Amino acid sequence: MRVCPLCEATCGLTLTIEGTRVTGARGDRDDVFSKGFLCPKGASFGAADGDPDRLRAPLVREDGVLREATWDEAFDAVAAGLRAVVDRYGPNAVGVVLGNPNVHTMAGALYPTVLLTALGTRSVFTASTVDQMPKHVSSGLLYGDANAIPVPDLDHTDHLLLIGANPLESNGSLCTAPDFPGKLKALRARGGTLTVIDPRRTRTAKLADRHVAVRPGTDALLLAAMTHVLFEEKLVDPGELTPHLQGIEELADAVGDFTPEAASEACDVPADTIRALARELAAAPTAAVYGRIGSCTVPHGTLASWLVDVLNILTGNLDRPGGALFPLAATDRTPRPAGPGRGFALGRWHSRVSRHPEAKGELPLSALAEEIDTATPEGAPVRAVIAVAANPVLSAPDGDRLDKALDSLDFMVSVDPYLNETSRHAHVVLPPPPPSQSAHHDFAFNTLAVRNQVRYNRPAVPLEPGRMAETEILARLVLAATGMHGADPATVDAMVVDSTLGKAVEDAHGPVHRRDPRELAAALTGGTGPERRLDMMLRLGPYGDGFGARPEGISLDRLLARPHGIDLGPLRPRLPQPLKTRSGRIELLPAPIADDLPRLRDALRERPAGFVLVGRRHLRSNNSWMHNVPALTGGSNRCTLHVHPEDAARLGLADGTAVRVRGAGGEVTAPAEVTDAVRRGVVSLPHGWGHDRPGTRMSHAALDPGVNVNQLLDGSLLDPLSGTAVLNGVPVELAPAEAGL
Ligand SMILES: Nc1nc2c(c(=O)[nH]1)N[C@H]1C(S)=C(S)[C@@H](COP(=O)(O)OP(=O)(O)OC[C@H]3O[C@@H](n4cnc5c(=O)[nH]c(N)nc54)[C@H](O)[C@@H]3O)O[C@H]1N2
Ligand SMILES: Nc1nc2c(c(=O)[nH]1)N[C@H]1C(S)=C(S)[C@@H](COP(=O)(O)OP(=O)(O)OC[C@H]3O[C@@H](n4cnc5c(=O)[nH]c(N)nc54)[C@H](O)[C@@H]3O)O[C@H]1N2
Ligand code: SF4
């Protein structure tokens, strides 16, 4: 048994193992959460896990060339390389880049925060700023907690409004739900309604009762106009939320200008449709509004993310069954009593070059290249990079510039199973073992799941000789980066345990108040440091045994005895407990949002002059790193440019015509695929392609490299509040390749 790490759905798999090889994967029918569901990607778990191109030993650069090395040699090189930069330029000269798979591994959940604290660098860049940072910012501002993200109650809602999400391909995001497609079908089957807002008629849109093909990048206007209608038509009914709300009159004023008639042209959606969307939402017995990539990686991403929650709140659907609720994971802290908190601050510091405000302690990934290649009087540029599970050369804007910037570094270390477009620049590559050889627990996704549950599995296959667990790799990296090179990696876990338990015993509301932290530490079970930390978090958590205070509660031992997991029930109302705003209420119109509204008002008058580009995902893909698995490539999983038939006719394009696409950051040439699934004026290219750079070791991916869509971006287009890159609704020019642009 093992939980699939290949997307956010977290399905339980039953693996067939021959020797030490995974030869098959089925859905685990006894899994408490996924109940046997499996998608084609999960079915290829064995092929992805056993990919012969995965690195087996660390690589160290010598005379410019990467050669295999021992772990000791590799960590010696890391310690020396990082120390030289920190000593000479200070900690901010070390950039830490954290990529998407960190949310899928235990190592990624347990060590990066320790690394950042110990290193003390402000040069922190993650995939969040090409993804969901707008949601963190809107949650931070509304609820005082950037991680308090409400999740649509898919199993119980009567009306689901999906904005810029295509769960039939992505299997869901910021909404962990095995068999998302089945849940949408079940919603329809029980008489509920599904509305999809997406410039493309996606597989998800095809399932919907209503599909609104909005103009890319204009959802915030559409949602503001829906909010306007709720006020205008007296459909606002927050119900039990009312005592927890602050600023409702100010909100009504703020959306005063955003009439459906005013928004209609910019969104290219009839005013009547906008009114109908608002009325349907208000009329549904329960409803949930949910926005994802298409609502985040756009010019008004934070405003759109905020409005998603505003609509849930004004219709009384936040925090009620059938609406959008706050999950409570087994490793969350035991909830404290409600009351005012410290609130959420933005822009506590700024990036050095373009003065971007930090959000959640991070700077925009779009600014990584300039933070490396541009000197300013304020301080040294980034001279060393620690990249963990990140491939920003493909996933962030302007990979060509980033390529050059990474190449100019004094030192770079990548923790990555592949030698790819990004890790090829590293001086040291530290390869984690494949998933079958790793323990698994979903720290991140359980806080976003449509049902509370907890699962843990130990490695399905023992570590191959010469391999090192990724948790140990990251613990050693923490030591090497902070002047403790050579110490026992277990000291990292011991330090975290000591500090966590030290705080827990002082917490008057926690389960271990006034106990002896040494005694508690001694009571932890688990065969490894990460297991002891999991045991500690489970026992201190809301369902935990409280180290004896709640004898029926969960501990690692109890969880190990339940290999298919423990169900903890449906999502339940939790307000006001999750609120951590200074007022102790939901702050409906926070100042940074109000200050950004004039920019949205200006957008009422904007119309794109030419084509705009949006992305798309394919079911058998995963961002930039799964094109090396033959079973998962080919067919419709190709890097083609979707063009509407009328646009194609106008430009003289047919299926397969090479099209030059030009954007602010550069140009790429991709074959056209003519399809009326995109709206007129919109073209779509998937991301994560462009595997034609030299010096990589991904042999299958290189056969059909595709092009890097992010080369069309120059990194200057951002959602200003969250620093998130605009990846959708990007202006581009098109021409048949032979005609030139
Ligand atoms: N144009 C456009 N660009 C996009 C997007 C888009 O929709 N359109 N989507 C954005 C989004 S949502 C995201 S999240 C980012 C993702 O971008 P990244 O965060 O760069 O993630 P990936 O492309 O998935 O690359 C992950 C890296 O981790 C490595 N890896 C895989 N498994 C493991 C593991 O277990 N441990 C370690 N240490 N490494 C591992 C892979 O080899 C790869 O190098 O891309 C963003 N870029
Ligand atoms: N198979 C597969 N699954 C994945 C991934 C993958 O690469 N492949 N990546 C994983 C990751 S990292 C993430 S973050 C999630 C993302 O999960 P989703 O957000 O569900 O992913 P997408 O399929 O990119 O869906 C985004 C949709 O937004 C639409 N869109 C683009 N611009 C706009 C706009 O301006 N307005 C509106 N309303 N819609 C717009 C696009 O047409 C697209 O259909 O998927 C995860 N799951
Ligand atoms: S839906 Fe996601 S978690 Fe489930 S099997 Fe497919 S890739 Fe794995």
Ligand SMILES: [Mo]
């Ligand atoms: Mo993502």
